[in-house]
Amino acid sequence: MSKPVFVITEQREGTFRKVTYEIVSEARRIADKLGSEVVALVPGNAVSEIAQELGQYGADKILVAENDILAHYITDAYRKVALEAIKQVDPDVILIAATAQGKDLAPRIAAGLGVALATDCTGLEVDDGKIKARRPMYANKILADHAFESSPQIASLRPNIFPAQESDAGKSASVETLDISLSDDDLKAKLKELVAGAAGKVDLTEADIIVSGGRGMKSPENYKILEDLADVVGGVVGASRAAVDAGWRPHAEQVGQTGKVVSPQLYIACGISGSIQHLAGMSSSKCIVAINKDPEAPIFEKADYGIVGDLFEVVPRLTEELKKVVDK
């Protein structure tokens, strides 16, 4: 049997992030091709209850690392626990989410182990017993397949790309506790404050539907019509850099090369011209709708469906029509 595929999971306040199911599912797929098992690390402070759940997504073995210091993500503690677990498990492949947490943690682990890392992958294949990692480079302008010359092979995976398999209540995993010693002295940097955003709000990177507004929105107040549309379809609001730099929307909502890279099922671009830097952030959306009054706007070249018109007329009408469909 080949060495395990190891997954570093992510949870917040005792609930796994959606991306964790995606990555465990992908780990299962890879492990089946390699003929190896999936071992998942669950760090947190009260996580033994939820850990077992990962068995239903294909994990064979779960390592629980519980400590008050792990209650919320903090680099020094998580890297220590991850490196300790890796030493014990001795995996050939390590998968982690390309989230705020994973992007911070993965390079620390790779450098700690002296091995390479492929960041923000959108596809994984097994080729001759080794991983081939596909990832966008140059702001999504090209896709590059990477081969590793070091082991373990570490890849961080972009959220919302890899499908999570249906959970199977018939499957379970063995759960073990990872012995760890952690104290405040391990932390050169400490979490001083955790600022929670609007409760229950889905992050852009995980949203199924994004309604995005650009300079064509003309004022911050006008975003109300996008929020109304987003509410009807259960989506969230995004923005172009022009709107963020004008101070209309927070930076966290910026989509694009210097903002977030998103892959929702549906991206509705309103009053956004479709600059190369904006496209870099949303061109992997499954379906793109553009509403723009300029028929020459480049966004129409990338959109699956376009309406040429004044967004202040089109968007409210769209909200009305979708309400009829969704209510049914």
Add this chain to the structure above:
Amino acid sequence: MNIVVCAKQVPDTETRIKIAGDKKSIETADINWILNPYDEFAVEEALQIKEKLGAGKVTILSLGPERSVSAIRSALAMGADDAILIKTSDEYHDSLSTAKALAEVLKDMEFDLLLFGKQAVDDDNLQVGPMVAELLGLPCVTSIIELDLQDGKAVARREIEGGAEVVKTQMPAVFTADKGLNEPRYPALRGIMMAKKKTIDEKEVAIDDSRISIVNIEYPPSRKAGKIVGEGADAVPELVKLLRDEAKAI
């Protein structure tokens, strides 16, 4: 306060990337090279800290081929004091080899703060900053949008999905800059003139072989030609129908 900013030269974000004949690299002939946009945030932050304290030095450290000098000059023109170039061939060096070479030079330097961009917009790796931190055993906060120095400690704010973290760290420390940290200044003419006179210290460092390689590059599948559903609000019912029946997006 000594601040070192690691900065890289990258293609202009408007550049049309062309795949080279080997299907493993890109054509570099027509590229307009710039200072990595995220590194501009790092340089700006360093300059603002120095200006606020009224003392200190900002040093730029870059690894790359000879042409990287122009990106270094951009940073010097913004107001950085001096610069070091670790000169390499034009071939691809992975993040860990780059981080090791930077760490090799940094370990003999004295600094209180070490700043990076969050990501280089060519390889989009988001690795080199935290890797250098790991190699040097320094604390690191990535993707920061605020940085405050108080009583020999640094407090940084970083955005996470649906919120933010405020992290307090010992110094020296490593930070990687995200958009939102500041507004980078445009170099003034005087700055550009002065930058031309500053010397760039060149260093030779042995660079590890890459532990990851690109075996194939392709363009993303082009999206099939979209359709203009219609004009104005009257086109909305048709759009909804397509979204539901054809795209199955709602």
